[in-house]
Each structure stands twice: as C-alpha cells, then as structure tokens.
Amino acid sequence: MTPTNPMSALSLLTQHVTRRPQRIALLAQIAQLGSITQAAKAAGMSYKTAWDAIDELNNLAERPLVERSVGGKGGGGARLTGDGERLLALYQRLESLREHMLESLEEEADLELIGRLMMRTSARNQLHGRICGIERHGLNDLVAIELPGGARIQARITRESTEKLELSDGRPVVALMKAGWLYVDLPQIPCPAGLNALEGCIESIHEASGGPSEVRIQLPNGQVLCALTEQERIDILRLNEGDPVRAQFSPAQVILGTPL
Template structure:
C-alpha cells in the first residue's frame, strides 16, 4: 500500500531515473535500458518532461552512435538535483501523515493522464462565449493556444490572466496540414522529427515546435498529407478539443 502511494507522491520516479541515466550514459538508448524503459517510452518521457518544464531538460541528437547522443541541459541538471533533495524528504512526509486517508487523498490528487500532449502555458485572456469561455494560453516562446471550456470549469480552475496551466491534447485530435488553414483556430507550426508507421492503424508522428516543446500526432492512413522527417507542417485542432489542468 505505502509503496504504491509513495510512487504517486514522487510523481513517476522512473522519469527522474531516466534523467539520471542520461547524465551518466550520454545516450538515450543506454539510458532507457538502464532505467528499464523501451527506447520509445524513453523518448515519450523526455518529450513530456521537456513540455511540462517549459524548456528543454534533455538535448539529444538523433541517429548518433548507440541510438543518439543525449545530455542534460543546465535546467535539467538543476531539476534533477532538486528532485534528489525532495526525495530525501519523502520518508519524512510519509511519517508525518496522521492517517492513511491523508495518503489516499494525496494519491487522488496526483493522477496520470492518457493525453500524450501536455504543454505548459500561461493564461493571457478569458473571453465569455455564451455559457462557455474562450481561454487564450501563451506557450513558451510566444506561441498561443485557444481553449473553449465551460464557465463552471473556468471558475473551478480559477482561470485568469497570469494563471499557470497545462494544455492537454490527445494525439488523435490533431490533424496535419502543409499550410495553415485560414479558418483554423489553432495551427501550431512544427518540424517532423520522426514518423513511425503502423501495419494496421494510424502512424505515430512526432513534431518539434519552435519553442522546444513537442507534439505527438496519430495520423490515419487515409490522411491526405504523408509527412516526412524534416518537413514543416501545421498541427491543427479545435478550441473545444483542448483540456486544461491547473495546479491546486
């Protein structure tokens, strides 16, 4: 029971184990193996960490010896050191909980999400639209995303200019275009990093945004665009396909 709860309290520690191995091994392939992750899972974890941090924690070069070289950025090293300090306090936190219910409550507050795209941003505007609100979010580097949510959600999350949020977009909700559609509410320009086709089902496309964040797109086989690595494309989605999360 306690081991399961402490896993959640440290917010998926295998991610930080991966950072440790990147620092030690200098290779994503070797780091993934040492951390007990597949190569793809390691890439996904690194992309998610970079996105949530708002700036790269790991720098990597695709195709190098051993599957590509990698190293922690200065910010990545700083956050890893911070994690080690927090880890040292973990047992004290567990011991200070007066009841098992305290730990169970913490567990519920630290849920994972199935949305692969999680981008850190900041609210810059809230515009009423009938029973909904149109939320303008600024991502690092000045990119913007529009989200349409209910008024109740706006109030419950305490959304207002300056509020930090996490933008959640499922990979299957994104469509790719060679040029930004004129009527697109959200069109993020990115460079195709990898294309992983599937024998049956959508291809897995990984995009790099100009600000260092990444997007994962599941592209159906019948899609008009067949992007190649290095190509510039636009990832489009509707405001009502954006989910928002905010710190408590």
C-alpha cells in the same frame, strides 16, 4: 507577453516528476551515460517510452531539460541542459525529505487521497503554458494560453470550469490534447478560422499496421506534439522527417489542468 513566474513553473514540473520517479531515474541515467538507449535500459523502460518521457518533460518545462541528437552512438546521444541538472539536483534534495513528510501523515487513507488527486492522464500531448486572456462567449469562456516562445492556443471551456480551476491571467496551466484530435496539414494550406494552429517540423513518423501512424512534430520552442494520422493522408501530403507541417485542432478539444 506575461512575465514568467519561475517558481510557479518549477512547482508544476516538480509535482509532475515527483509522481513519476522512473522519469527522474531516466534523467539521472542520461546525465551519467549520455545515451538515450543506454539510459532507457538502465531506467527499466523501452527506447520509445524514454523518448515519450523526454518529450513530456521538455513540454512541461519552461526550457528543455534534455538535448538530443538522433543517430548517435548507442542509438542517439543526449545530455541534460542546465535546467535539467538543476531539476535533478532539486528532486534529489526533495527525496531526502520524503520520509519526514510521510511521517506527518496520520492515516493510510491520506496517501490514497493524494493518489486520487494526482491522477495520470491518457492524453499524449501535454503542453505547459500560461493564461494570457479570458473572453466570455455565452455560457463558455475562450481561454488564451501562451506557450514558451510566444505561440498561443485557445481552449473553450465552461465558465463553471473557469471558476473551479480559478483561472486568471498569468496562471500556469497544462493544455492536454489527445493525439487523435490533431489534424496534420501543410503550412501553405489556409487553416480554417477558429482553429488552433501550431507549426513545426516532423521529428519522426512511426507507422502502425492496421491503424493510423504516429507523426511527431517538434515545435520551434522545443515542445513536441504527437498526431495520429492515417497513412493515406501521409502519402497524399508526401510527408517525411524534417518537413514543415501544421497541427490544427479545435479549442473545444483542449483540456486544461492546473497545479494543485
């Protein structure tokens, strides 16, 4: 296993939350109120948006930042882990330096450039990991990524992309997959060769009228995947909350991002 570089992972996560101050506000409210429902209201976001934010923060961190319990008083109890408390404290220290940093910018165009470089993504699934191997396949590279806890996935990208992102063993990356790209199956059914496969348990199923349902899958390492699945397939597999499932997807459907 590649040794963890805490500073690289911390740098990646700090860049993310610095661009999303509302999520830091959510962490602060969770620390104070101990309730996801109350914290979401205080931070000015919906309950579902708050859950999505917590999932994304936990997925990007080396270890979960928030521990949750479903069905607690006020719609679900929650508290910050030690890592969450340290990140919140770090952000608050960085915020105190923000004004000094902005004073060093010479033109408003500098802010616009930073904004373009720090674009958000529409991909629902963002998993933090670390490169543990790169194999050449013709004009493409097959990049292996180790997730926290030891599970591995692969991304098939062009060699030009490998060079542009300066990918190498041990480098932290974020793997992005759209929810519609994930195919949900049962663990006992053989997975076709060449596909990525991550097993976990169904955290929740959110039905949608006139479209696919949202199946949230919690992985053993605490990260959460979201898969858009037709209700017909959910019925065929008889899926319910708590059931073990497998999310599978092609390496060609994994987009890689690196910290700036």
